[in-house]
Amino acid sequence: RKEVEQDPGPFNVPEGATVAFNCTYSNSASQSFFWYRQDCRKEPKLLMSVYSSGNEDGRFTAQLNRASQYISLLIRDSKLSDSATYLCVVTQAGTALIFGKGTTLSVSS
Amino acid sequence: EPEVTQTPSHQVTQMGQEVILRCVPISNHLYFYWYRQILGQKVEFLVSFYNNEISEKSEIFDDQFSVERPDGSNFTLKIRSTKLEDSAMYFCASSRGGPDEQFFGPGTRLTVL
Numbered sequence: 001r002k003e004v005e006q007d008p009g010p011f012n013v014p015e016g017a018t019v020a021f022n023c024t025y026s027n028s029a030s031q032s033f034f035w036y037r038q039d040c041r042k043e044p045k046l047l048m049s050v051y052s053s054g055n056e057d058g059r060f061t062a063q064l065n066r067a068s069q070y071i072s073l074l075i076r077d078s079k080l081s082d083s084a085t086y087l088c089v090v091t092q093a094g095t096a097l098i099f100g101k102g103t104t105l106s107v108s109s
Numbered sequence: 110e111p112e113v114t115q116t117p118s119h120q121v122t123q124m125g126q127e128v129i130l131r132c133v134p135i136s137n138h139l140y141f142y143w144y145r146q147i148l149g150q151k152v153e154f155l156v157s158f159y160n161n162e163i164s165e166k167s168e169i170f171d172d173q174f175s176v177e178r179p180d181g182s183n184f185t186l187k188i189r190s191t192k193l194e195d196s197a198m199y200f201c202a203s204s205r206g207g208p209d210e211q212f213f214g215p216g217t218r219l220t221v222l
Contacts, residue, residue: 032208038152041198042215042216043200043213043216044152044213045213046210087151094164094165094207095140095142095157095164095165095204095207095208096142096154096165096167097142097144097152097154097211098154099151099152099153100151101150101151
């Protein structure tokens with residue numbers, strides 16, 4: 001069973017669209033949750049941490065449901081520059097980041 | 110803005126050769142990491158390093174791999190005898206504290222022929 005599962009996409013949306021990504025994780029002892037962004041052939045960069053209470057950063061909203069072991073990311077008013085792969089990431093007992101395979105988003109004009 | 114740097118950006122080697130990948134973490138960070146990403150696959154954790162010792166490692170990080178912080182600035186990953194399946198992008202990362210944001214370097218693409 002994969003530790004972190006994501007729909008690989010690709011999600012192809014027009015500019016201005018709202019798009020949602022989902023992620024599930026298998027280990028109920030997972031402690032910290034993040035969304036990272038990875039552009040093609042580049043390093044992952046932290047987009048936002050995810051908290052149980054939900055959190056928002058501009059056009060981005062992240063939610064965590066510990067009971068369902070489910071994490072989501074909502075992007076409103078998509079921009080061309082949002083085109084990237086979005087990585088769902090968790091930690092367990094230590095500091096190691098455990099990555100999902102990522103969901104690819106392509107925003108077109 | 111401070112950043113993690115890695116050299117070389119691309120390393121080509123023959124199977125069985127030793128390679129050393131180099132990283133300079135952000136200067137006031139205390140935790141250092143290596144991850145790898147095989148083309149088309151997910152990013153995978155290899156090892157974390159704190160207070161001059163390995164604090165955590167994955168199953169991938171076997172006896173062929175070692176890490177070192179030879180001085181106050183560099184952090185290296187050595188692969189003793191490379192295999193074809195070691196071909197991947199290797200990312201170094203660092204963080205100020207254990208649970209803090211990890212900042213990734215641009216990666217070294219290792220190609221084993």
